[in-house]
Amino acid sequence: MVVIGGGIAGVSCVYHLAKAGLDVTLLEKGELTSGSTHHAAGLVTQFNPSPTMMRFRRYSVELYRELGVFDTFGSLRMASSEESLAELRTLLDELSQRDYRRVVAASQREGLRLLKRAGIEPAKIGGVAPSLLPFIIGSPDLLFRNVFLAKWKIDAKARSSMNDDLIAGRRTEVDYLNGELVALAERLGMDAPINRRIVELVRLAERGVDPWGPGTLRRKVLGR
Numbered sequence: 001m002v003v004i005g006g007g008i009a010g011v012s013c014v015y016h017l018a019k020a021g022l023d024v025t026l027l028e029k030g031e032l033t034s035g036s037t038h039h040a041a042g043l044v045t046q047f048n049p050s051p052t053m054m055r056f057r058r059y060s061v062e063l064y065r066e067l068g069v070f071d072t073f074g075s076l077r078m079a080s081s082e083e084s085l086a087e088l089r090t091l092l093d094e095l096s097q098r099d100y101r102r103v104v105a106a107s108q109r110e111g112l113r114l115l116k117r118a119g120i121e122p123a124k125i126g127g128v129a130p131s132l133l134p135f136i137i138g139s140p141d142l143l144f145r146n147v148f149l150a151k152w153k154i155d156a157k158a159r160s161s162m163n164d165d166l167i168a169g170r171r172t173e174v175d176y177l178n179g180e181l182v183a184l185a186e187r188l189g190m191d192a193p194i195n196r197r198i199v200e201l202v203r204l205a206e207r208g209v210d211p212w213g214p215g216t217l218r219r220k221v222l223g224r
């Protein structure tokens, strides 16, 4: 077997093919890694909206560590648009945006209607009656930040597990959350347009579509 080009891609192919027991020859027209690879900054940050890129990077870090050629020292990210900022948000940042909260409140309202129709009593979480949650979540910024956020004390570094899944390139748990409500609506012969839309958008994000900022997400889910 012959691999042409001794950049990171060719060398990686040769390494893995040889490891798998194949007899491989590498042809390089100049020096090894004299192409783009020579100029790379060597960044393998664990932060990328594309699941494929995340898998590449995670595996690269594991392999470089295994080969003893790599030390991690962290990185600093700056966002230059609403979309790239969405990738960096913590749970607290997300909850501080009323447009995000309006989407969550609308999906809760829809969910509560479905549960009521199905005769299911939702459990009380954090001392708040479930029927009040959409009002609290959807309340204006001033009220939400100064009254509810101050009381709930959310860890400043906490991130939503779904955001973590998307960043890590994993399949999210959306089927067990909003997807459950869509399935319940179907069983009841009803519709759950808001939760259905959220599931569709999460599916797109799983396939690597860039995340949406708060305003865009609100328009995409609520249509206004």
Ligand SMILES: Cc1cc2nc3c(=O)[nH]c(=O)nc-3n(C[C@H](O)[C@H](O)[C@H](O)COP(=O)(O)OP(=O)(O)OC[C@H]3O[C@@H](n4cnc5c(N)ncnc54)[C@H](O)[C@@H]3O)c2cc1C
Pocket (backbone or CB within 6 Å): 004, 005, 006, 007, 008, 009, 010, 027, 028, 029, 030, 031, 032, 033, 034, 035, 036, 037, 038, 039, 040, 041, 042, 043, 044
């Ligand atoms: C300034 C800069 C910074 C970058 N920083 C990063 C970074 O921080 N993180 C990151 O992940 N990526 C980074 N990249 C991107 C990364 O460098 C490239 O994606 C990667 O090196 C591409 O590797 P490659 O093996 O496909 O190509 P190359 O490295 O270009 O390798 C191709 C090889 O093929 C050889 N070749 C071509 N034609 C023939 C032929 N006919 N016969 C034999 N040999 C041939 C060339 O001589 C060359 O050695 C950066 C790129 C640049 C330019």
